[in-house]
Amino acid sequence: MASWRLAKSIQRLRDEIESVHRGTTFWTIGDEAHQSTWSDHNPSECCDVVCAGDVKGNGGLNLPNFVNHLITNPHPNLRYVIYNRKIYQRKNGWRTENYSGRNAHADHVHVSVGNGPDGRSTSNYDSTASWGIADISSNPPPKPSVPASNWTQEVIMALPTLRKGAKGADVGRLQGLLVANGYKDSAIDHIF
Numbered sequence: 001m002a003s004w005r006l007a008k009s010i011q012r013l014r015d016e017i018e019s020v021h022r023g024t025t026f027w028t029i030g031d032e033a034h035q036s037t038w039s040d041h042n043p044s045e046c047c048d049v050v051c052a053g054d055v056k057g058n059g060g061l062n063l064p065n066f067v068n069h070l071i072t073n074p075h076p077n078l079r080y081v082i083y084n085r086k087i088y089q090r091k092n093g094w095r096t097e098n099y100s101g102r103n104a105h106a107d108h109v110h111v112s113v114g115n116g117p118d119g120r121s122t123s124n125y126d127s128t129a130s131w132g133i134a135d136i137s138s139n140p141p142p143k144p145s146v147p148a149s150n151w152t153q154e155v156i157m158a159l160p161t162l163r164k165g166a167k168g169a170d171v172g173r174l175q176g177l178l179v180a181n182g183y184k185d186s187a188i189d190h191i192f
Helices: 008-020 063-072 153-156 169-180
Strands: 052-056 078-083 086-089 096-100 108-113
Touching: 052 169, 063 086, 063 108, 063 169, 086 169, 096 169
Parallel strands: none
Antiparallel strands: 052 108, 078 086, 078 108, 086 096
């Protein structure tokens, strides 16, 4: 195989994950199955740049939370994410779509960056902007040992009220939660 390099945005993602979730498996370069077809795991035609990474949850990274974070806070270079037979693409507004590839990606998340078709990205893959991995919650918050008598009411009252026509980050978070939980007709456009 010719010399190649990893896209700087994928390097940054790998480094951020490793700093928070040590021991997380992160694959980049394609195996023989990938090398027989176009894939962002292979060095691109034009530039010998690998524009994809596969991330396992074995270092404590919660994969559904990771996917939700990626699609609600997309990195400038992020092109698409595949997880659990679902694909989320920038070109479709991060809407949940079924993925029918050979690998279901049930135990890992595929992250691709750049512009161009699979395996042929020619630009927009070297941003070193943060992916915000440190902001992802790996575990649910601890349960209080003695809940308040009306703790459910307190939690509900602390949530923002969202109505039809609402816009913004709170709407995007709600849409991201819906997408991450498999609601097919949800798009993350930050508009209720």
